[in-house]
Amino acid sequence: MIVYIARRMVTAVFMLLAIAFVTIALFFGASKDPARAMCGKPCPPETRAKVSAYMQTDQSAVWQYTEFVKGLFVGRTYGEGAQQVHCDAPCFGYSFPNRSDVTTLIAERLPVTLSLALGAAVLCLVVGIGLGALSAIRKGGIVDRFSTGFAMFGLSVPTFLVGLLVVQVFGFMLNALPYSGFVSFSESPTDWAWHLIGPWMVLSFILAAGYIRVTRTQLLNELSADHLVAMTARGASTRQVNRHAVRGVMVPVAAMFALDVTALLGGSVIAERVFSLHGLGDLLLSAVNEADLSIVVGVTLFSAFLIIVGNLIADLLMPLLDPRIRRA
Amino acid sequence: MANRSRRVVPAGLALVLALVMAGCNANSQSTEPTKDKNTTALESVPQGGTLHYLSRRATESFETAKAQMVPTTRLRWVHRGLTSWQTFPDKDTVLVPDLATDTGTTDDGGKTWTFTLQEGLKFSDGSPITAQDVKYGVERSFAPMFQGGLGYHKTLLVGGTDYDGPYDGKELDSIEVVDDHKIVFHLTRPFGNWPWIVSMPAFAPVPAAADTEPETYGEHPVASGPYQVTSFRKGSQAVLERNPNWKADTDQVRFAGPDKIVLDMGLNNDTIVQRLIDDKGEDKTAISNALISPAQFQRIESDPSISTRMANSPSGYFRYLAMNVKRPVLSDVRVRQAINYAINKAELQSVYGGPKFGGQITSTIMTPGIPGYTEYNLYDGGDTGNVDKAKKLLAAAGVSDLKLTLTYPTDVSAIEEKEAQSIKNSLARVGVKVELKGLDGDTWYELISSADGDYDMTTNGWGADFPSGMSTIQPLFASSEIGNGGGNASNFSNPKVDAAIEAATAEPNLDKAAEMWAAIDKQIMEDAPIVPILVQRTQALAGSKIKNYFIPAYPPFANELVVRVDR
Numbered sequence: 011m012i013v014y015i016a017r018r019m020v021t022a023v024f025m026l027l028a029i030a031f032v033t034i035a036l037f038f039g040a041s042k043d044p045a046r047a048m049c050g051k052p053c054p055p056e057t058r059a060k061v062s063a064y065m066q067t068d069q070s071a072v073w074q075y076t077e078f079v080k081g082l083f084v085g086r087t088y089g090e091g092a093q094q095v096h097c098d099a100p101c102f103g104y105s106f107p108n109r110s111d112v113t114t115l116i117a118e119r120l121p122v123t124l125s126l127a128l129g130a131a132v133l134c135l136v137v138g139i140g141l142g143a144l145s146a147i148r149k150g151g152i153v154d155r156f157s158t159g160f161a162m163f164g165l166s167v168p169t170f171l172v173g174l175l176v177v178q179v180f181g182f183m184l185n186a187l188p189y190s191g192f193v194s195f196s197e198s199p200t201d202w203a204w205h206l207i208g209p210w211m212v213l214s215f216i217l218a219a220g221y222i223r224v225t226r227t228q229l230l231n232e233l234s235a236d237h238l239v240a241m242t243a244r245g246a247s248t249r250q251v252n253r254h255a256v257r258g259v260m261v262p263v264a265a266m267f268a269l270d271v272t273a274l275l276g277g278s279v280i281a282e283r284v285f286s287l288h289g290l291g292d293l294l295l296s297a298v299n300e301a302d303l304s305i306v307v308g309v310t311l312f313s314a315f316l317i318i319v320g321n322l323i324a325d326l327l328m329p330l331l332d333p334r335i336r337r338a
Numbered sequence: 339m340a341n342r343s344r345r346v347v348p349a350g351l352a353l354v355l356a357l358v359m360a361g362c363n364a365n366s367q368s369t370e371p372t373k374d375k376n377t378t379a380l381e382s383v384p385q386g387g388t389l390h391y392l393s394r395r396a397t398e399s400f401e402t403a404k405a406q407m408v409p410t411t412r413l414r415w416v417h418r419g420l421t422s423w424q425t426f427p428d429k430d431t432v433l434v435p436d437l438a439t440d441t442g443t444t445d446d447g448g449k450t451w452t453f454t455l456q457e458g459l460k461f462s463d464g465s466p467i468t469a470q471d472v473k474y475g476v477e478r479s480f481a482p483m484f485q486g487g488l489g490y491h492k493t494l495l496v497g498g499t500d501y502d503g504p505y506d507g508k509e510l511d512s513i514e515v516v517d518d519h520k521i522v523f524h525l526t527r528p529f530g531n532w533p534w535i536v537s538m539p540a541f542a543p544v545p546a547a548a549d550t551e552p553e554t555y556g557e558h559p560v561a562s563g564p565y566q567v568t569s570f571r572k573g574s575q576a577v578l579e580r581n582p583n584w585k586a587d588t589d590q591v592r593f594a595g596p597d598k599i600v601l602d603m604g605l606n607n608d609t610i611v612q613r614l615i616d617d618k619g620e621d622k623t624a625i626s627n628a629l630i631s632p633a634q635f636q637r638i639e640s641d642p643s644i645s646t647r648m649a650n651s652p653s654g655y656f657r658y659l660a661m662n663v664k665r666p667v668l669s670d671v672r673v674r675q676a677i678n679y680a681i682n683k684a685e686l687q688s689v690y691g692g693p694k695f696g697g698q699i700t701s702t703i704m705t706p707g708i709p710g711y712t713e714y715n716l717y718d719g720g721d722t723g724n725v726d727k728a729k730k731l732l733a734a735a736g737v738s739d740l741k742l743t744l745t746y747p748t749d750v751s752a753i754e755e756k757e758a759q760s761i762k763n764s765l766a767r768v769g770v771k772v773e774l775k776g777l778d779g780d781t782w783y784e785l786i787s788s789a790d791g792d793y794d795m796t797t798n799g800w801g802a803d804f805p806s807g808m809s810t811i812q813p814l815f816a817s818s819e820i821g822n823g824g825g826n827a828s829n830f831s832n833p834k835v836d837a838a839i840e841a842a843t844a845e846p847n848l849d850k851a852a853e854m855w856a857a858i859d860k861q862i863m864e865d866a867p868i869v870p871i872l873v874q875r876t877q878a879l880a881g882s883k884i885k886n887y888f889i890p891a892y893p894p895f896a897n898e899l900v901v902r903v904d905r
Contacts, residue, residue: 051490108397
C-alpha cells in the first residue's frame with residue numbers, strides 16, 4: 011500500500027511539472043505581453059522594456075520554466091538593489107499587478123473557495139443521493155418523475171443562467187438572500203452561511219443532477235441484482251436489503267464526489283463571478299485578463315494538484331467501500 | 339483595451355472656447371484660491387451622511403504612484419495634487435490650483451515650471467505639506483515596482499528616463515525644491531500642458547517618513563484631502579472618514595459632503611446596476627463605476643424614478659475607423675476620402691444605441707469639451723453617406739474591385755462585431771468588398787500597434803487623459819506613435835503635421851495652443867487617414883438620495899468629489 015501511494019505521488023510530481031511547462035508554453039505562445047498591462051500611459055518602448063526586465067517577462071518560455079522550478083526550491087528575487095522583491099521557497103511566482111507572491115494570494119482566496127466548495131458538496135450529496143434513492147425505491151412515482159426532470163434540467167442549463175436567476179429571484183425580487191459578498195466563518199458563522207446559501211444552491215443544483223442519476227440507476231441495478239433478490243426471497247427486511255444495496259451505490263458516487271469536490275476547490279469561476287465572491291476561480295479569471303502569468307501558473311498547478319490528490323484519495327477509498335476491489 | 343481612455347463632448351463651441359481658456363491659461367498670475375462652488379445647477383445640501391461606493395474593481399487602492407484615474411475620481415477624496423479640475427454640469431471643465439496657489443508659471447516658454455504651495459496645509463498626521471513631499475511623491479512613481487500609472491511626466495522631466503525612484507537613495511534633480519513652499523520642474527522640452535500634468539495622481543504629496551512599506555502604502559496613506567482611510571480590507575472594503583486637518587477654504591474642488599464613505603470593491607457589474615435600479619436601503623446613498631449595458635437603457639428610460647437618477651455624458655469617447663495608409667490600395671488619398679463619404683454613420687449610431695445613449699455623429703478628431711474643438715466636415719455626405727460622391731472618387735483614383743480587410747477586437751463587446759458588419763455593408767454600396775477579421779483583444783492590439791501590421795482597416799476608440807489636442811491628436815497621428823505599441827493605427831506620417839504637433843505641444847499659452855490644435859485637426863482630416871464616426875456617450879446611475887451627480891463635458895465620468903448625500 012505504501013509503495014503504491016509513493017509511486018502515485020512520484021507520478022503526480024512529474025505530472026505537475028509537465029502541467030507547469032505546458033501552461034507557461036501556452037501563455038508565451040499567446041500574444042499577451044504582461045509588460046504592456048503594467049506599463050502605464052503613455053507607454054514608450056523604453057518604459058515597456060524597463061518594466062519587462064523588472065518583471066522578468068522579457069525572457070523565453072524555457073528560461074521562465076527553469077526559473078520557476080528553481081524558485082520552488084530556493085525562492086526567487088525580482089529586481090535589483092532597494093527595489094528587490096523576494097518570494098520565498100517554495101515560490102510559485104510573484105504577481106506584480108497584485109504586489110504579492112502567488113502562494114499568499116492563493117492562501118487569501120482559499121477560505122472563500124473552500125466555504126463555497128464544501129457547502130455545495132454537502133448539499134449536492136444530500137439532495138442528489140436523497141432524491142436518487144427515493145426515485146429508485148418508488149420507481150415511477152411522483153418523486154421519481156420530479157427528480158428525473160430536476161436532474162435533466164440541472165444537467166442542461168448553464169451555470170451562469172442558474173446563477174443569474176438565483177440572484178434575480180432570491181436577491182432582487184424576493185429580497186430573501188444577499189446578492190453578493192462574503193463574510194468569513196470566524197467573523198460570524200451565521201452570516202457566513204447566509205451569504206453562501208445562494209451560490210451553494212446554484213452549484214449543488216448543477217452538481218446534484220449527476221448524483222440523482224447515478225444513485226437512481228445504480229440502486230435500481232443493485233435492487234434487481236441476484237444476491238439481493240435472493241435476500242428478499244429468504245425473508246430479509248426491506249431495510250436490510252436496502253442497506254446492502256447502498257453499498258453498491260457508494261463506489262461510483264464516491265469516485266464522482268472526489269472529482270467534483272476537487273474541481274470545486276480549484277475554484278468555480280462562474281458562481282464566483284455572479285455572486286462577486288473572490289475565490290480562486292475569480293483570481294484565475296482576472297489573472298488571465300491581466301496577462302498575469304505567475305497567477306495563471308500558480309492557480310492552475312494548485313487545481314491540478316488538488317485533482318491528483320482527490321483522485322488518489324478516491325482510489326484509496328474504493329477498497330474500503332467495496333471488498334471486491336481489494337481482492338482484485 | 340489599453341488604448342481606450344476618455345474624452346468628452348460638450349455642446350457649444352463658443353462656450354468651449356470662452357470657458358476653457360478662461361480657466362487654464364498657464365501663465366495666469368496666481369490669485370488667492372477663489373470659491374466658485376456655487377454654480378446654480380449644483381444643489382446645496384447639508385454636510386453629513388454616509389456615501390456608499392459600489393466598485394466593480396477588486397483592486398481599489400489609494401496608491402497614487404501607479405494610478406490612472408482622472409483627478410475628479412475617488413482617489414482624490416484622500417489625495418490632493420498641485421492642480422485639479424473643476425467641473426460643471428453646464429460649463430466646460432477648467433484647471434484650478436489645488437495645493438498650489440496658482441496653476442503654475444513659466445518664464446522660458448514652457449520648459450521650466452514653478453509652483454508655490456499654499457501656507458498652512460497639513461497632512462492627516464498633522465505634519466505640514468511641503469514641496470519636498472510633492473517631490474517625493476513624484477519620485478516614487480519612477481520606481482519599477484510602481485509601474486502602471488499615468489506617466490506623462492516620466493519622459494518629460496530631465497533625467498526621468500534613467501531614474502528608478504527614491505528607494506535606493508537617489509533623487510531626481512530636475513524636481514527642484516526651492517523652499518518648503520516652492521517647487522520647480524525642469525523639463526526636457528517646452529510643454530504647454532504641464533499645469534494639467536501636475537493634476538495627475540503622481541503629483542500627490544507623500545511624506546517620505548510615512549513610506550516605510552511602499553507596497554501597501556496605498557492601503558493606509560497619509561491623507562492630504564478631506565478623507566482618510568480608517569479601515570482597508572484588500573479586495574473587499576475600505577472605509578473613509580473625515581481628515582480633521584483638511585480645511586475647506588483651501589480647496590475649491592472638493593465638496594466633502596458625506597461624513598463617511600464606504601467603498602465596496604469587486605462587485606459584479608450587473609449586480610451593481612440592478613441594485614442602483616432597485617434603489618433600496620443603503621443603495622439609496624450609493625454611486626458606482628458600473629457600466630450600464632444597452633439592454634438596460636429601455637428599462638431605465640421607461641421609469642422616470644430611475645431615469646432621473648441617471649447621469650448621461652454630453653460628450654464622450656472618440657470612435658473612428660482607421661485606414662492603414664501604408665497599404666498600396668489605401669495610399670491614394672482619394673480612396674480614403676471615398677471611404678469617408680461611403681460610411682453610413684447613422685447606422686453606426688444606432689448600433690451604439692442611438693443619439694441619446696449611444697453617441698453623436700462626428701466628423702472631427704477632437705471631441706466637444708477639448709479646447710480647440712471646432713465643428714467642420716470635409717466629407718459631408720449627410721448622416722447616411724454619399725454613395726455617388728464615393729463612387730466618383732474611387733473612379734477618379736482608377737480603383738475598381740477593391741478588396742479590404744477590417745480587423746476589430748472580439749472580446750470587448752458584441753457591439754464591435756456589429757459595428758464592423760455595418761461598415762462592411764456601407765462599403766458594399768460603393769463596390770468595395772470588405773473581409774472581416776475579428777481578433778482576440780490582445781492579438782488585435784499587437785497587430786494595430788506594430789509598424790508592419792497586416793491589415794487594411796481597423797475600428798478603434800480613444801479618450802483623452804487631459805483635455806488637450808496633445809492627449810487626442812498626438813497619440814493617434816504623430817509619426818512617433820507608429821509601431822512599438824503606439825496608437826497611430828493608420829500609420830499616418832506627415833512631416834508637416836509632426837512639426838505642427840510639436841509646436842502646439844510646446845505652446846505655453848493654452849488659448850493659442852487650442853487654435854493650433856484646431857488647425858492640425860483639419861490638416862490631418864485633409865489627408866483622411868481615418869473616418870471619424872461617433873462621440874460615444876457614457877452613463878452612470880446614482881441612488882435617490884445622491885445630489886450633485888452629473889457627468890461633465892470632460893472627462894466622461896461623474897465628478898465623485900462634489901457628490902453629496904441628502905438625509
